[in-house]
Amino acid sequence: MAHAIPTVVSGSAAPPPAQRRSRTGYILLFPGIAWLLVFFAIPLVTLFATSLQVPVPGKPGYFEPGLQFSNYATAMSEYWPQFVRSLVYAGIATALALVIAYPLAYFIAMKAGAWRSFLLVLVVAPMFASFLLRTYAWKTILADDGWITSTLNSLHLLPDHRVLNTGIAVVAGLTYNFLPFMILPLYASLSKIDPRLIEAGGDLYASPIWTFAKVTWPLSLPGVVAGTLLTFIPATGDYINAQLLGSTKDHMIGNAIQINFIQFRDYPVASALSFVLMAAILILVFSYIRKSGTEEIV
Amino acid sequence: MSTAEHRVDDLHLRHLTKRFGETAAVDDLTLTIAAGSFFALLGASGCGKTTTLRMIAGLEDPTSGSIHIGDLDVTNVPPHKRPVNTVFQSYALFPHLDIFENVAFGMRRRGLKDVNGPVMSMLELVELAPLARRKPAQLSGGQQQRVAVARALINRPDVLLLDEPLGALDLKLRRQMQIELKRIQTEVGTTFVHVTHDQEEAMTMADTVAVMNSGRIEQLGHPADIYELPRTAFVANFLGQANLVEAEIVSASAEVVAQAHGNTFTLPGDRNFAKHKQVIVGVRPEKLTVLDHFNAHLVPDSNNRVTGRVTDVSYAGVSTQYVVRTPWEQDFIAFEQNMVVGDRCEVGDEVVLHWSPSHTFGLDGTQDVNAGISAEALEETRAASSLGGE
Numbered sequence: 026m027a028h029a030i031p032t033v034v035s036g037s038a039a040p041p042p043a044q045r046r047s048r049t050g051y052i053l054l055f056p057g058i059a060w061l062l063v064f065f066a067i068p069l070v071t072l073f074a075t076s077l078q079v080p081v082p083g084k085p086g087y088f089e090p091g092l093q094f095s096n097y098a099t100a101m102s103e104y105w106p107q108f109v110r111s112l113v114y115a116g117i118a119t120a121l122a123l124v125i126a127y128p129l130a131y132f133i134a135m136k137a138g139a140w141r142s143f144l145l146v147l148v149v150a151p152m153f154a155s156f157l158l159r160t161y162a163w164k165t166i167l168a169d170d171g172w173i174t175s176t177l178n179s180l181h182l183l184p185d186h187r188v189l190n191t192g193i194a195v196v197a198g199l200t201y202n203f204l205p206f207m208i209l210p211l212y213a214s215l216s217k218i219d220p221r222l223i224e225a226g227g228d229l230y231a232s233p234i235w236t237f238a239k240v241t242w243p244l245s246l247p248g249v250v251a252g253t254l255l256t257f258i259p260a261t262g263d264y265i266n267a268q269l270l271g272s273t274k275d276h277m278i279g280n281a282i283q284i285n286f287i288q289f290r291d292y293p294v295a296s297a298l299s300f301v302l303m304a305a306i307l308i309l310v311f312s313y314i315r316k317s318g319t320e321e322i323v
Numbered sequence: 324m325s326t327a328e329h330r331v332d333d334l335h336l337r338h339l340t341k342r343f344g345e346t347a348a349v350d351d352l353t354l355t356i357a358a359g360s361f362f363a364l365l366g367a368s369g370c371g372k373t374t375t376l377r378m379i380a381g382l383e384d385p386t387s388g389s390i391h392i393g394d395l396d397v398t399n400v401p402p403h404k405r406p407v408n409t410v411f412q413s414y415a416l417f418p419h420l421d422i423f424e425n426v427a428f429g430m431r432r433r434g435l436k437d438v439n440g441p442v443m444s445m446l447e448l449v450e451l452a453p454l455a456r457r458k459p460a461q462l463s464g465g466q467q468q469r470v471a472v473a474r475a476l477i478n479r480p481d482v483l484l485l486d487e488p489l490g491a492l493d494l495k496l497r498r499q500m501q502i503e504l505k506r507i508q509t510e511v512g513t514t515f516v517h518v519t520h521d522q523e524e525a526m527t528m529a530d531t532v533a534v535m536n537s538g539r540i541e542q543l544g545h546p547a548d549i550y551e552l553p554r555t556a557f558v559a560n561f562l563g564q565a566n567l568v569e570a571e572i573v574s575a576s577a578e579v580v581a582q583a584h585g586n587t588f589t590l591p592g593d594r595n596f597a598k599h600k601q602v603i604v605g606v607r608p609e610k611l612t613v614l615d616h617f618n619a620h621l622v623p624d625s626n627n628r629v630t631g632r633v634t635d636v637s638y639a640g641v642s643t644q645y646v647v648r649t650p651w652e653q654d655f656i657a658f659e660q661n662m663v664v665g666d667r668c669e670v671g672d673e674v675v676l677h678w679s680p681s682h683t684f685g686l687d688g689t690q691d692v693n694a695g696i697s698a699e700a701l702e703e704t705r706a707a708s709s710l711g712g713e
């Protein structure tokens with residue numbers, strides 16, 4: 026009991042626990058905020074400023090600060106097709122990745138038993154090779170004299186008689202390259218499902234298909250949302266796949282940005298394109314998250 | 324809820340066996356569970372209770388044997404087509420659905436359209452109607468348990484399987500839910516198969532108790548019958564407590580006489596299950612009378628008796644528990660009702676324990692007398708008796 030008095034005194038001198046805890050929170054947040062500020066917020070502002078610059082008269086490739094909002098109109102009118110193509114290609118690739126990844130993740134999470142970790146290593150193993158290298162490999166796989174193209178041709182399935190340098194190749198490359206980003210979140214949410222819930226579905230007269238539709242699928246939605254976002258967002262902005270596997274007719278917005286930055290040195294248009302892309306993705310993502318109502322799902 | 328017209332059938336398990344690799348979790352189980360009865364499956368952890376239930380529900384394929392409901396062989400029927408529902412050990416409520424939808428799940432899957440009325444009246448039965456729109460995570464353990472019962476029961480299964488549904492609840496809520504479950508069972512008349520390792524729960528709730536040990540049923544019957552006349556040392560020790568003495572039969576006719584440590588015990592022939600001379604003579608603690616040795620002459624001549632010294636007395640309100648050390652260093656336990664004031668024996672007193680032969684039972688002497696006592700409990704009594712000696 027004698028110890029109680031000094032404790033009370035020192036307690037009243039120090040800030041109340043709740044306040045102390047929130048201060049610890051801020052301290053822990055600091056590195057992250059500093060990082061975001063230096064490497065995200067400041068470049069973002071710079072990028073925005075660049076997108077409004079005006080050309081210096083008589084000096085091509087040189088720009089000075091300005092407020093030329095028409096840069097956006099120029100950029101969009103010129104690169105509208107690439108922009109739409111990006112969203113379409115990324116959308117198809119995401120849908121394909123989901124269709125391929127879901128059964129795979131389901132198998133690994135529910136049926137693989139002791140093989141789980143081995144199979145997960147296999148899923149991420151391709152990522153140990155460079156992105157560029159893997160995409161080059163697809164050039165060989167889809168080559169005009171390769172077995173895939175010749176098989177598809179013998180079945181008369183290809184309108185252009187080739188795969189490489191078409192949109193099909195670009196979508197295939199995107200699907201392949203971002204597949205692990207779909208599998209891993211799906212696996213994470215599927216492996217969290219209590220197998221007894223699936224048994225309970227069967228016990229309550231749901232056939233395996235109904236149990237999947239009413240129990241497994243809804244409970245895996247957080248993984249579906251995370252996986253589709255992690256696939257769709259980088260796929261939309263990607264330019265390597267379109268550059269290596271597609272023709273100029275298959276270029277995406279990433280290629281347009283890259284060409285304007287590196288080749289044409291038209292920094293304002295490149296920046297404007299980047300900004301529109303970012304805004305479009307943000308709007309899409311937010312409406313998607315709202316619609317799928319992830320916070321509703323436990 | 325009218326249930327009178329709801330016809331239910333007996334559940335038959337025949338030579339049901341389940342092996343996981345080498346070990347038999349359930350070993351050649353044959354039993355019939357009467358329609359509409361409250362059947363308790365009682366046994367220590369790992370004895371195969373859950374495996375038995377899972378086979379009845381169709382969640383586990385038997386290695387051999389068959390399961391019939393009435394004349395219908397359901398052994399190979401998938402779970403969603405069996406007239407059986409389960410209340411899972413951890414409830415397994417669907418976290419993404421509210422209480423109403425959890426309870427409606429089975430009816431919807433069977434394609435029934437008008438679920439509103441039945442679901443609400445079922446929720447009323449378990450007194451949860453006001454919480455219909457809550458998610459399971461927003462309910463207390465006891466409420467979740469009632470949802471799990473409602474979700475299973477609404478389907479009017481022939482058999483309701485309950486896998487230790489009260490295991491996670493505290494003692495008070497547990498007693499309350501025991502009464503509740505019993506009430507619901509009486510009201511709907513469905514066959515309940517209730518798994519538990521709480522012997523008191525099994526005895527108070529069930530019409531029939533089966534004591535299970537290592538995948539086999541050791542004894543099955545009305546709780547009082549099993550308690551009064553256990554057939555094996557495991558049952559004697561697992562269901563309540565028992566004083567067991569290893570003895571040798573010296574004469575057997577209508578009355579069996581056995582001897583051990585210079586004492587003679589008699590018991591009716593029909594209460595003896597020893598096949599050979601070796602016998603375990605047993606008696607329940609509450610059947611013993613404790614007398615100070617000065618009053619030894621009051622013991623009826625026909626009664627069995629044992630002398631010893633009191634090593635522990637614990638007063639528990641309605642009764643007093645005595646631990647009495649016999650000359651051959653065995654501890655006898657006796658429960659005495661506290662009906663006389665100021666006449667209790669004390670630690671160190673020399674006493675005579677006596678009981679009627681009709682309360683005595685004889686078990687096959689080849690088994691382990693300590694079967695059914697957990698290792699910790701054995702350790703505890705050993706520690707307590709060595710303390711009591713000082």
Ligand SMILES: Nc1ncnc2c1ncn2[C@@H]1O[C@H](COP(=O)(O)OP(=O)(O)OP(=O)(O)O)[C@@H](O)[C@H]1O
Nearest residue numbers: 343347348366367368369370371372373374375520
């Ligand atoms: N899937 C399985 N694979 C291997 N062995 C199993 C499996 N399921 C159960 N067993 C074994 O079968 C035996 C019986 O298990 P079961 O779950 O039926 O016990 P229980 O009586 O329900 O125990 P508890 O009271 O602890 O729930 C145990 O020895 C257990 O280890």
Ligand SMILES: [Mg+2]
Nearest residue numbers: 372373374486
């Ligand atoms: Mg169990």
